[in-house]
Amino acid sequence: QVQLVESGGGLAQAGGSLRLSCAASGRTSSGRTFSEYAMGWFRQAPGKEREFVAAMNWSGGNTDYADSVKGRFTISRDNAKNTMYLQMNSLKPEDTAVYYCAARDGLGLRGSYSAYDYWGQGTQVTVSS
Numbered sequence: 001q002v003q004l005v006e007s008g009g010g011l012a013q014a015g016g017s018l019r020l021s022c023a024a025s026g027r028t029s030s031g032r033t034f035s036e037y038a039m040g041w042f043r044q045a046p047g048k049e050r051e052f053v054a055a056m057n058w059s060g061g062n063t064d065y066a067d068s069v070k071g072r073f074t075i076s077r078d079n080a081k082n083t084m085y086l087q088m089n090s091l092k093p094e095d096t097a098v099y100y101c102a103a104r105d106g107l108g109l110r111g112s113y114s115a116y117d118y119w120g121q122g123t124q125v126t127v128s129s
Helices: none
Strands: 003-007 010-013 018-025 038-044 051-056 063-065 073-078 083-088 097-104 123-128
Touching: 003 097, 018 038, 018 097, 018 123, 038 073, 038 083, 051 073, 051 083, 063 073, 083 097
Parallel strands: 010 123
Antiparallel strands: 003 018, 018 083, 038 051, 038 097, 051 063, 073 083, 097 123
16 A cells, blocks of 8 residues: 655744655555656645645656646655655745645546545645734
């Protein structure tokens, strides 16, 4: 089974930056390794539903972003290190949330929560004004 561990969350000031990492291990139920499955980032603020942030396909060559983060956040992956990243720049207080990385047993990216099969435990990001 795929196991995902996020790191890099913390406190930042508005306008600042943070980089989240998601270290992956194991195989999907169909036998895919890290370089063979798509991944994404989601977030959940207190009292709100979990929402899509960014996603990319197996190679990282195809990406998608929520409108709220487009131009500020960048998703990437290093298949040699089995790690995915989310570079967050120009942070805003409304970016405050628990951020989750997710993996799906497939090659293509998806923006839907239900398309993902494996989830990390989450990392808190707090942006002060």
